[in-house]
Amino acid sequence: MTIIDLRSDTVTRPTEAMRLAMARAEVGDDVLGDDPTVTALQERTAELLGFEAALFMPSGTQSNLCALLSHCGRGDEYLAGQDAHLYRWEGGGAAVLGGIQPQPLAHRPDGTLDPADIEANIKPDDPHFPRTRLLCLENTLGGRVVPAAYLDSATALARSHGLAAHLDGARLFNAAVASGREPFDEARRIASG
Numbered sequence: 001m002t003i004i005d006l007r008s009d010t011v012t013r014p015t016e017a018m019r020l021a022m023a024r025a026e027v028g029d030d031v032l033g034d035d036p037t038v039t040a041l042q043e044r045t046a047e048l049l050g051f052e053a054a055l056f057m058p059s060g061t062q063s064n065l066c067a068l069l070s071h072c073g074r075g076d077e078y079l080a081g082q083d084a085h086l087y088r089w090e091g092g093g094a095a096v097l098g099g100i101q102p103q104p105l106a107h108r109p110d111g112t113l114d115p116a117d118i119e120a121n122i123k124p125d126d127p128h129f130p131r132t133r134l135l136c137l138e139n140t141l142g143g144r145v146v147p148a149a150y151l152d153s154a155t156a157l158a159r160s161h162g163l164a165a166h167l168d169g170a171r172l173f174n175a176a177v178a179s180g181r182e183p184f185d186e187a188r189r190i191a192s193g
């Protein structure tokens, strides 16, 4: 009997080909821009997703933290779903390292956030409140693909209030493949907000 461990995709192991690719990769000093493999990965990712540039981070937690620290300063606030990985599962890093306050919101049954709830939690410009700066979304969320139209409308809503938007795309390509459309086009579309 073969048992497939579905606790998480993170329990998978690299294949022999992946190990070989890692072992044989050309390396160099990334700080000096001399690591051709990292440079190629960043260039390929930026091109694939339609961005000016990309930056390799060795973990998802680090990526999310860098995004939060880029968008928010001390006393700022981000909105995120209660189950958002960067809110629930990342050691409160934004608060610990950035003095950034989370404002968690309840998910609707399909994992989305209610636009009225997003709007109601954007704080007025008043020194009593933290400054709401950022809406954090995630796709997939807990293994579920988030509807594309929702990502677009939630992002547009955030922007209309002067907020930035961040997407935790740890499983961006899983969401893209699940759409049934051309995966790279779909990944670019999902990341475009």
Ligand SMILES: Cc1ncc(COP(=O)(O)O)c(C=O)c1O
Residues within 6 Å of the ligand: 010, 058, 059, 060, 061, 062, 064, 085, 086, 138, 168, 170, 171
């Ligand atoms: C949606 C999501 N974001 C971020 C992370 C964090 O990634 P890492 O374990 O590489 O820090 C995970 C980890 O599984 C995740 O599921």
